[in-house]
Every structure is written in structure tokens, then in C-alpha cells.
């Protein structure tokens with residue numbers, strides 16, 4: 179199934195074989211034909227199908243259900259990794275390249291699965307930021323929220339990461355609740371197709387959640403509207419054509435472009451040969467030039483080195499490049515495989531020739547090389563090419579031409595300001611790295627270059643063992659960059675999910691906002707519980723259920739006992755004169771932590787029951803001092819419920835302590851874990 183190479187598309191629930199095969203796809207390693215794509219698909223029907231079936235069924239699941247779906251998909255794909263690696267060799271990728279692509283894609287699904295469960299509500303609406311109080315008495319409030327778009331996510335991917343490239347878009351879109359039309363690049367789409375087949379065969383995905391377009395997108399971009407998105411990864415030229423199509427502009431269709439980028443890496447002015455940072459720099463640059471044969475959007479293309487060390491860096495890099503084993507990607511010893519196609523090799527050579535007009539080749543003349551286990555010419559093999567640019571201020575091509583292969587250029591810089599100026603000459607990049615052990619250099623680079631780069635990566639002897647690498651986009655961190663890099667962003671945790679959702683400002687009463695967000699809001703109706711809420715299972719508790727406790731008077735003996743018992747003899751609790759001299763206190767006051775303890779004593783139901791543990795306390799504020807003779811009472815309200823495991827869920831409680839005059843003394847959010855008990859969600 180995985181290897182049939184029939185290049186069919188998955189359209190409205192069926193696999194459709196290409197009707198007019200016209201674009202040949204060949205093995206990157208042998209040049210042999212694997213198959214072909216071609217023929218127009220009913221993209222309008224695909225969009226309707228996604229909107230009719232995929233969208234509603236995804237939106238019927240809540241964020242946590244969707245997060246569980248991502249995890250299940252990831253675990254299913256994990257079982258098939260070996261077969262996928264094998265197929266990936268055809269794309270020219272070595273085993274370690276394939277792991278970046280395949281394992282990296284699976285890891286992205288898992289990170290989003292985890293973030294979805296930890297950072298999103300067990301519900302359907304994602305609140306954004308704090309409540310805004312829009313009225314004097316709190317009866318009219320505002321809350322920003324996100325809801326899923328009701329169209330389709332068109333996901334157009336580049337050839338270099340056929341699996342990660344798809345999954346890094348699919349994880350956030352599925353979590354948002356939006357169905358996807360996936361369009362992989364033709365040259366490596368067969369690997370994407372294999373993963374799509376696996377996901378569909380797993381039976382985990384609702385009908386219409388994903389469809390696959392192998393080949394052209396026909397008039398798809400002309401029929402999208404404001405509920406659809408286009409996530410594009412590829413060259414700046416294609417991005418420009420697609421994002422400027424009249425329908426995209428007319429309907430304000432969200433268009434995210436991740437395009438090419440002339441990423442720079444700078445050896446810090448503090449680093450000298452013989453240090454850990456110097457070796458680290460050479461290692462990072464070499465790795466970025468050779469991983470995926472340099473076909474990474476984040477690869478280092480421009481290498482900035484203090485003038486004094488140009489020769490030393492050149493020698494060290496040349497040594498590493500000379501020792502790099504180029505060969506059949508399936509051989510264990512191979513460090514660098516092939517480019518993705520012969521066409522791509524022609525392109526890279528052409529781009530390298532443009533750079534050569536202004537720079538000297540110091541390694542890999544014309545890119546021909548010895549290849550172990552494969553025919554260097556029949557397959558798309560290319561030696562790494564290292565240039566040196568003696569005058570990077572005058573040179574143009576090195577800052578403008580992206581040779582999307584194992585090609586990079588060394589250039590000298592005079593001082594850190596000059597280095598920063600060179601980093602920024604790329605016109606906006608995905609990532610800039612600086613190898614330095616001096617935090618002052620890092621700060622200077624951020625101030626001078628931050629706005630030109632989507633990610634800034636600093637590495638030194640302290641973080642090198644655990645650092646993730648200049649070229650690795652992480653699901654937790656923003657991937658994207660300004661200007662030439664596309665001016666968009668993907669990933670970045672929940673930020674990535676929000677690209678598939680609409681932000682709205684919602685205004686209304688506390689009851690309205692409670693019903694909308696699923697979390698009780700101060701001022702909303704309080705429900706009276708039939709019994710103490712600590713005696714009822716997770717599913718029996720209702721949002722808004724409230725108890726008001728009896729009062730407890732605070733005595734001087736309580737304060738002194740607490741002070742002796744805990745050792746907290748802060749003067750405001752012990753010395754009346756000193757307390758009165760403090761602008762916050764009228765007299766000796768009770769410890770805030772004493773009040774919290776009294777509060778627990780007032781609201782806790784002592785017998786074993788559904789409350790398993792108190793797991794935390796958030797946003798605590800002490801609002802009015804409590805003096806001897808004050809009487810405090812507690813209001814405890816069920817604020818939000820979140821399923822956590824098969825056995826128990828988290829309950830967030832809104833807790834208010836008031837004094838005898840009904841003034842707020844303290845307020846916080848209490849977290850408990852509560853068992854599902856017999857009800858189990860019934």
C-alpha cells in the first residue's frame with residue numbers, strides 16, 4: 179500500500195488516479211521514474227465536501243477531543259516509521275534527514291496534542307486574555323475569544339520536508355477544528371501521500387477532515403472566501419503569484435507565506451579559536467550546509483566571521499566538508515544524500531554561478547563529487563559549495579540569491595555593528611544565529627537585528643549539549659520571518675492554532691459570558707448546591723454552583739499562634755506601632771496565609787470523597803487587611819472543569835474571602851483534582 183506510487187489524490191472520500199499524467203516524478207537517487215501526476219480535480223467539490231462533512235464533525239469535537247485525536251494519529255504513524263524512512267530514501271534524504279522530517283512531524287503532532295490539553299479549555303471556545311470590565315457595576319463585560327473558521331485550510335507545501343511540512347500545518351489546523359486540503363510538492367508528494375494514507379487508514383479522522391491534491395490546485399484559490407485560509411511554503415516567486423491572485427485579495431483570504439530566506443550565522447566578536455564556541459560554530463555551519471543536502475529553508479546561507487579569524491574558520495570548515503561522506507542515502511555511513519531532483523541540481527548550480535560572480539569558490543568547485551553506492555550523475559548528488567565573499571558590503575547576489583542546496587558563503591565583519599548590518603542584509607529571514615559566550619553581544623544583536631528575523635538563536639558552551647540547532651523550527655516557537663521570509667508565521671504553540679480561528683470581541687452580561695466561555699465569571703448567577711460540592715463527583719458539579727460558609731472571627735491569639743508556629747514574625751503582625759507606621763496597615767494584621775488556612779478550614783468537607791487533591795492556587799490577591807476582631811467568610815464557586823485522565827478531572831474554584839462588612843479581603847482560583855466517580859460522564 180505504502181509503495182504503490184500511483185500518485186492518486188484523495189478526493190471526497192475516494193482515491194482518484196491521475197486522469198492525464200503529465201508531470202514525471204523520479205527517484206532523487208537513481209533518476210528512475212516513479213510515477214506522474216496530472217489532470218484537473220474537482221476542487222470546488224472537495225471544498226464543499228470538507229465544509230459539509232469535515233468542518234462540522236471536527237467542530238463537534240472539543241479542543242481536548244481534537245488534541246486526543248492528534249496524539250492517536252501520532253502514535254499510529256510512529257508504528258510505521260521504518261516503512262516511511264525507506265520510502266524517504268527515494269527523496270535523497272539520509273536516515274537522519276528522514277528522522278528530522280518524519281519523527282519531527284510526529285513530534286509536532288504530539289506537542290500540539292499536549293498543548294491542546296494543557297493550554298486550551300475542555301470546551302469549544304478559546305478565551306483570549308483577561309476579562310474587560312466595561313461597566314461600573316460589573317453587569318456589562320467584554321472578553322476576546324477565538325472560534326474555528328468554517329471554511330477549509332488549503333495547505334501548499336514545499337518539497338523539502340514532505341512529512342514535517344504537512345504535519346506542522348495539519349496539527350494546528352486540526353486542533354483548531356478546520357478541515358484541510360493538503361497539496362504537497364509534486365517531486366516528493368508520494369511520501370506525503372503515504373502518510374495521508376496511513377492517517378486515513380487508521381480510521382481516526384472524521385470524514386472530510388483531510389483531502390489530498392497530488393498535482394495542480396486548478397482554480398481552488400479563485401473560490402476561497404473569508405472562512406478559508408491558505409498556508410503556503412515554497413519560493414518567494416510562487417508565493418507572490420498566489421498571494422496576489424485577485425480572489426485572495428478581494429475576499430481577504432488569510433494567506434500565510436513561508437518562503438525562502440538567506441539566513442545568517444555570526445561568530446561572536448568575543449570568540450577565539452580553540453574555545454568551545456569556535457568549534458560549536460564550525461559544527462553548526464557544517465551541519466546546516468549538509469543536512470538534507472542544504473535543502474532547508476532555515477539553513478545557514480551566509481556565515482559572518484570577525485576579519486581576524488576568516489582564514490582559521492575557512493580551514494576548519496574545509497576540513498569538515500572534505501570529510502563529509504556523500505552517498506546513497508540508505509547507506510549507514512552516508513552523511514549527505516542527494517538533492518531532491520536533477521532539476522533542483524540544475525537550479526542550485528545556476529544560483530551558485532550567480533553568487534560566484536562576486537565571490538570566490540573555496541570548496542566544491544561546480545559541485546561534482548565522489549558518491550558512495552550510487553551514480554553521482556544519474557542521481558541528484560552535489561558536493562557542498564563554500565564561497566568566500568571578500569567585500570560583503572559591495573556584493574549583492576550573496577544577500578539576494580538563495581541556492582537551495584549545500585551552498586553557503588563566508589564573509590568577514592569588522593565589528594558587531596557591521597556584523598548586525600550584514601545579518602540584516604538578507605532583507606528579513608527565518609532565523610539568525612549567533613555563537614557567543616557574551617550576553618552583552620546577544621543583547622546588542624537583538625536590539626540591532628531582532629526586527630529582521632523570525633527567530634534568534636544564541637548558543638554557547640552552556641547550552642550546546644541541549645540546544646536544538648540553528649535550523650530546527652520547534653512547534654513551541656514561532657516559525658516564520660519578516661520581508662523576504664514571507665512576512666508570516668506558523669507554529670509557536672497556540673499562536674499557530676489561532677491562525678485557523680477568528681478572534682472576536684464578545685460583550686454582554688456575566689451570565690452571557692459564562693454561557694459562552696464555559697467558565698463562571700464574577701457577577702454571574704450563583705447556583706445553590708443540594709449538598710456540599712466536595713461530596714459530588716466531577717460530572718455532577720455544575721458551573722456556577724456556590725457555597726457560602728459560616729464566619730470565623732480572627733483573634734490576637736490566632737495571629738500570635740500562627741507567628742510562633744510558622745516563624746513568620748513580620749512586624750506588621752507583631753508590632754502595632756510599626757504596623758501603623760506602614761501605609762498599608764491600620765494596626766497589627768492577620769497573616770495572609772493564616773487567612774487562606776482559615777478559608778480552607780471553612781470550606782473543606784473533611785471526609786473522603788471525590789476531591790482527591792488540592793493541586794494549586796492561582797492569581798491570589800490580598801485586597802484588604804484583616805485586623806483583630808474581623809470576621810471572615812468564604813464564597814466558593816465552581817468556575818471551570820477540565821477532564822485530565824480516564825479517572826479524574828481538574829476543577830477550578832473561584833474563592834472570595836469577605837469580612838463582616840462584605841468587603842473583599844482576598845480572592846483566588848483554587849485547583850483540585852476530582853474523581854469522576856460512578857457517573858463517568860454519563
Ligand code: NAP
Pocket residue numbers: 334335336337338339361362363364365393394395411412413414415416417419420435436437438439474475580582608663664
Ligand atoms: P515552489 O516551487 O515555490 O513550490 C512550493 C509549492 O507550491 C509546491 O507544492 C508547488 O507545487 C506549489 N505551487 C507552485 N505553483 C503553484 C500554483 N500556481 N498554484 C498552486 N500551487 C503551486 O517551492 P519548492 O521548490 O517546492 O520549495 C523550495 C523553496 O521553498 C525554497 O525557496 C525554500 O526556501 C522554500 N521553503 C521555505 C520554507 C519556510 O518555512 N519558509 C520551508 C521549506 C522551503 P508543485 O511542486 O506541484 O509545483
